Amino acid sequence: MNARPQLKSLALDRLRDQFAAEGLPRYRADQVAAWIYQRGVEDPRGMTDLSHELRAHLQGSWALRALEVERVDYSSDGTAKAALRTHDDLLVEAVWIPEEDRTTLCVSTQIGCAMACSFCATGSMGFARNLTSAEIVDQVCRMREVVGSGRTPSNVVFMGMGEPLLNLDAVVEAVRLLIDPKAFGLAPRRVTVSTVGVVPRIGALLERVPINLAISLHATTDEVRSRLVPLNRRYPLEALLGALRGLDSVTRRRPVFFEYTLIAGVNDSVEDARRLPALLAGIPSKVNLIPMNPHPDSPYAPPEAAVIDDFLAALAGRGLTVTLRRSRGPDIQAACGQLALRTRAASAA
Numbered sequence: 001m002n003a004r005p006q007l008k009s010l011a012l013d014r015l016r017d018q019f020a021a022e023g024l025p026r027y028r029a030d031q032v033a034a035w036i037y038q039r040g041v042e043d044p045r046g047m048t049d050l051s052h053e054l055r056a057h058l059q060g061s062w063a064l065r066a067l068e069v070e071r072v073d074y075s076s077d078g079t080a081k082a083a084l085r086t087h088d089d090l091l092v093e094a095v096w097i098p099e100e101d102r103t104t105l106c107v108s109t110q111i112g113c114a115m116a117c118s119f120c121a122t123g124s125m126g127f128a129r130n131l132t133s134a135e136i137v138d139q140v141c142r143m144r145e146v147v148g149s150g151r152t153p154s155n156v157v158f159m160g161m162g163e164p165l166l167n168l169d170a171v172v173e174a175v176r177l178l179i180d181p182k183a184f185g186l187a188p189r190r191v192t193v194s195t196v197g198v199v200p201r202i203g204a205l206l207e208r209v210p211i212n213l214a215i216s217l218h219a220t221t222d223e224v225r226s227r228l229v230p231l232n233r234r235y236p237l238e239a240l241l242g243a244l245r246g247l248d249s250v251t252r253r254r255p256v257f258f259e260y261t262l263i264a265g266v267n268d269s270v271e272d273a274r275r276l277p278a279l280l281a282g283i284p285s286k287v288n289l290i291p292m293n294p295h296p297d298s299p300y301a302p303p304e305a306a307v308i309d310d311f312l313a314a315l316a317g318r319g320l321t322v323t324l325r326r327s328r329g330p331d332i333q334a335a336c337g338q339l340a341l342r343t344r345a346a347s348a349a
C-alpha cells in the first residue's frame with residue numbers, strides 16, 4: 001500500500017491551492033501537470049525545468065502512479081483490454097478501442113458494481129470499492145503508455161466497470177483533468193459519462209462538468225427494465241425520463257445517448273421499437289443499439305440478424321437518430337457487459 005497522497009487525485013485548481021499551501025508558487029502546479037498529463041513523464045527526476053528541491057519534494061511527498069499494468073489482451077480487431085492493479089492488490093479493467101477517425105478509451109469507476117444488472121458480467125461479481133479519481137485518471141495514463149504509443153485517446157467514455165454516479169466526486173475530479181486544456185485537454189464533447197439512471201445525481205453531474213450523458217436504457221417497459229436493471233424499481237422509466245425532460249442542461253444541450261442492448265426475446269420486438277420514440281419525446285436523443293454480448297454467466301443471447309433488421313425498420317422515419325453499434329473486442333471479453341470475466345477468473349485462480 002502506498003501511503004503518500006496521489007497527486008492525480010487533484011484537478012489542476014486544487015493542485016495549485018495545494019502547492020500554495022505548501023509555500024510553492026502556484027504556476028509550479030501547471031508545470032507538473034504539463035509533465036504528467038501532456039508529456040507522460042511521471043518520474044520527477046525527468047521534470048527538467050523544475051528545481052532539484054521541488055523534484056525531491058514531489059518524489060518524497062506524492063505518489064505519481066496509482067495503477068500498474070497486470071496484463072494486456074489484444075483483440076483481432078485492434079481493441080486492447082488491460083487489467084490494471086491497484087495499490088491494495090485489486091484489478092480494474094480499461095478498454096482501448098481504435099477506430100478510423102478516433103481512439104476511444106473506456107474507463108472503469110468502481111471495482112465491481114452493486115447495481116447487479118442481469119445482462120452484465122460486472123454486475124454478477126458484486127461490489128468491492130469505489131476507484132479514486134487518481135485511479136480513474138491513471139487508466140488513461142497507463143493505456144496511453146502501454147497501448148497507445150504515448151498518444152492520448154481522442155475520446156473517453158465512462159462505461160467500464162461500475163456505476164459512475166455512485167462515485168460522483170471522483171468521476172467529476174477525473175473529468176476535470178480530462179477536459180482541462182493544461183492537463184489532457186480533451187474537448188468536453190469527447191467525454192461521455194454513462195449511468196443506469198441514478199436520477200438524483202444526473203443534474204449534479206451535468207452542472208459540475210459539461211460532458212455528454214449516456215443512459216443505459218435497455219427496455220421500453222418498467223416490467224422488462226426492472227428485470228434487466230434492478231435500479232429501475234427505485235427510479236422507473238417515468239421518473240428517469242421525466243427528470244431528463246426537466247433538466248435545462250439536457251434540453252438545451254447536446255443529445256443524450258441512450259444505450260439499448262438488444263436481447264433475444266426480451267426487448268427486441270417490433271412493439272418495443274414502436275414504443276421508443278414516444279418514450280424519448282422531448283429529450284434530444286441518440287439511440288445506440290448494441291446486440292447482446294453473450295457471456296457464460298448470462299442466460300441472454302443476441303437477436304437473429306433478421307430480428308434486428310425488423311427492429312430498425314420499425315424505428316425508421318420516427319424522428320430518432322439510431323445507430324447499430326458493432327461490438328469491439330468480444331474475443332477478449334472487452335465488449336459492453338463483458339468486463340470482469342477474466343479478472344474474476346484470474347482472482348479465483
Ligand code: SF4
Nearest residue numbers: 113115117120123162
Ligand atoms: S451495466 Fe453498469 S451499472 Fe449495471 S451492473 Fe454492469 S457495470 Fe454496473
